[in-house]
Amino acid sequence: MFVLAVTLDFMDDIRLASIFRPENQFKAWTNIISIDETAITLEALFQREQALPGVIIEENNQSRILLSRRVFLAVISRPFGREVFLKRPLRELIVSAKPETLILSEDTPLSVACRAALARCDSNRFEPFIMMSGASAFIIELADLLLAQADALEKTVFEKSLLAETATQTASDLKQALQEQHQLAEELERARTLAEYDATHDSLTGLLNRKGFFAEMRAAMAAKASGRGPDYGLLFLDLDRFKLINDSLGHHRGNELLIQVAERLSALATRCNPSARQDASSQDKCIVGRHSGDEFVLLQSIDEDPDAILKTAQTLLASLTAPYMLGGKPYTVGVSIGLVSALSHYQDHEPALRDADIAMYEAKRHKEQPIVRFESPMHKTVERRVELEAELREAVQRNELVLHYQPIIDTFTGDVFAYEGLLRWQRERDIVPPSEFISVAEETGLINEIGLHVMRSACHWMKSHTQKGGNANSLVSLNISAVQLANTELPAQLEAICLNEAVPTSRFILEVTEQSAMSYPERSLNILEDLKQRGFRLALDDFGTGYSSLSWLHKYPFDLLKVDRSLIAGVGQTANSEKMAAGILHLSKILGLHVIAEGVERLSQKQTLNETGFQLMQGYHFGRPAPSWPIEASQF
Structure with a gap:
């Protein structure tokens, strides 16, 4: 593209200051913005003032850069331009755009100004420029400058033909520039539409957010x-x-x-x-x-x-x-x-x-x-659970969560094989059973903190019980919830407590239910193997209520199998219950597992289970859970 700038001697007497005055038809803009402002601020300014050709970017009240509307739209219309620049300082957009700024004094002759403006490279030729008047800066559009030149040329007859040629070319160039600006505006509108879609839709699934x-x-x-x-x-x-x-x-x-x-x-x-x-x-x-x-x-x-x-x-x-x-x-x-x-x-x-x-x-x-x-009644249930959650958090801080211990008996010797620690919430006037608060603890994540508190309490009780003359070889069995079993840091945390309390990890049995262990077998296997390597004994609890698949047991590092009370209840009363119990015991022994019969409440159950071959038993027949056990009660 080429534009001819006509320079006449009489035009050297016409200064920019005489053309771009408030009373004249040609407008001079004074919009100034800091280089540290965000690009989205400038976009809002351009949207408010549709005729604004550009702004003066100022840094430290000294250096000035002219950023035109066309250059700004071109940068943010690039692929990902809006995402990259709109919320960032203008300094970064300037670095990317590299605008060239023409600054002229108000005393510059019109002919010199035109020549300087049109001598710029093709990409910047139709950009506005800055006119300095003392300490003030004004933005001048090239179109206005050229129109001023045209006005001057119209005053002379002998330059009419050349003026017409120049004006025609300029008009054509301006039309092309306006078309380009219109195209950029359309692209900006498409980008705005896309942004509005993104604001109301989820980027991963495409659904409404x-x-x-x-x-x-x-x-x-x-x-x-x-x-x-x-x-x-x-x-x-x-x-x-x-x-x-x-x-x-x-x-x-x-x-x-x-x-x-x-x-x-x-x-x-x-x-x-x-x-x-x-x-x-x-x-x-x-x-x-x-x-x-x-x-x-x-x-x-x-x-x-x-x-x-x-x-x-x-x-x-x-x-x-x-x-x-x-x-x-x-x-x-x-x-x-x-x-x-x-x-x-x-x-x-x-x-x-x-x-x-x-x-x-x-x-x-x-x-x-x-x-x-x-x-509607669900509101009260939720309110009660919210209250319970708050009370439970306070209970953890006040050490109101205590363990009650139920013995697991070696019925062949009468000795206590282990004590199962069962969590209770000891409030001022009553004891809250775990069925009322464990689910809340799991939902809120408090179960992990409570689990560590349980391990510390069991360590303290075990040392105290041994010092009072209790069986130094007896174990303590603790329950691990599904939420805890999903915590990869659990093995190291439990081991650290045992080391700190000077209690061997081998004196603990950690019980997990079938449902907890089998829901995500590979994940559970990794954590259980880690616990086993650190010396903890492992028990599969409530066997017979979940998957009940003995084929899974050889894959997991369990030491003990606890047969659920639902399978033990009929022992001593029905032949099928005794056959099922005997079958589980036989297969468990083949797998090298010790078996504990849970829920033994009658003497006839104990006797039949002994005859079947069961050695380890637990239930109300031997004792209910209690905060402590007298030393003389260690024989059954």
């Missing part, structure tokens, strides 16, 4: 309230044991799982939306979003069918609990679903979400009922 879903909820509730739309039911979904998959397989596999869950949710939403079915009513609608982490939410219109939301929940349960392929292997997860029947019962979206969340946690606590409809 919290902001987007909440907006849909508010719109749906407003439409229903004004009689313009249907009523909706609400589902709140949470994946069970997602954290274990995420931790054991890695976050990338966890993300794969979330994406597959979102795809199944989207497929269901597509099927129930009007555009997907010829027989669908215009009132049918299904909206899906990702609330956070492994939590998802869904709205379902219910005017045509009040039970539609429950049917959708049942369909989702079947879909989301089907196996997922992660890394070429199938994995399954559970789903807990909370249901709110109708949004029309609420004035705002937040209480509806809260109640659906409450119902979801009820479903999570009652595994046999994965779909729970919210009911």
Whole structure:
């Protein structure tokens, strides 16, 4: 591109100061912004002042750089330009853009100014420039400068032909520049549209995020309230044991799982939306979003069918609990679903979400009922659990959590083989059983802190009991929850307590249930082997209530097997119970496991179990859990 600058002697007498005055038709801009401001501030300024050609970037009130609107739009319209620069200081954008600034004095002749402006390279030729007037700086558009030149040229006849040629070329160049600016503006608008989409959608799954879903909820509730739309039911979904998959397989596999869950949710939403079915009513609608982490939410219109939301929940349960392929292997997860029947019962979206969340946690606590409809009395249950959580935290600080010990007897010798430490909450007036607070401790993560407190207490009791003359070879058995078993730091933490208290790890039996050990076998195996290497003895507790698969036992480093009371209850009364007990004992011995019969409450049970070959027993027949045991009671 080439533009001819005509220079006439008479134009040397025309100074820039005489052209760009407030009373003249040509405007001079004075917008100044600090180099440390963010680019998004400048974008807002350009949006407010559409005619503003550029701004003066000032650093330390000294150096000045002219950044034009065109250059700014060009930089942020690059791929990822908005993400990179908008929230960063202008200093970084300047480094990337490398703008060239032309600064002229107000005393500069018009001809010299035109020649200087048009002598710039093609990429900067049509950029505005700075005119200095004393300490003040003004932004001048090239178009205005050229128009001033045109006005001067019009005063002479003998330059008319050359003036026409120059004006035509300039107009063409300006038109092209304006077209380029218009194109950049369109690209900026597309980028803004994309940013608005990103603001309301989850980047991983493509579903609506919290902001987007909440907006849909508010719109749906407003439409229903004004009689313009249907009523909706609400589902709140949470994946069970997602954290274990995420931790054991890695976050990338966890993300794969979330994406597959979102795809199944989207497929269901597509099927129930009007555009997907010829027989669908215009009132049918299904909206899906990702609330956070492994939590998802869904709205379902219910005017045509009040039970539609429950049917959708049942369909989702079947879909989301089907196996997922992660890394070429199938994995399954559970789903807990909370249901709110109708949004029309609420004035705002937040209480509806809260109640659906409450119902979801009820479903999570009652595994046999994965779909729970919210009911008003659940508020009191939640309030009580919140109170219980606060009291439990205080109980940990006040050492109100104590151990009661129940003996495990070697019935062949009458000696105490071990004492099982059973956790109790000793409040001022009563004892809270573990069934009321262990689930709260697991949900809040307090169980890990409580577990370490239990180990310290057991160490203190063991040393005290031995010093008073108790059997120095007796063991203490402690229960490990599923949450603790997921903690990879558990083995080192328990060992450190034993070392600090000078109690050998070999004097402890750590009990885990079948469900805890088998839910994620590989993860459990690693932690159990670590515990075993540190000297702890391991017991599989409540055998017979979970998977009941003896084939698994040889893979795990268990030392003992505790047969659940449900299998022992009929011993001495039915032949089948005795045969089952004998079979478990025989196979356990083949695997090298010691066997403990739990729940022995009658003398006839003890005698029959002895005849069957059982040596180690535990139950009310020998003693109930107590804070301490007298030394003389060590024979049974």
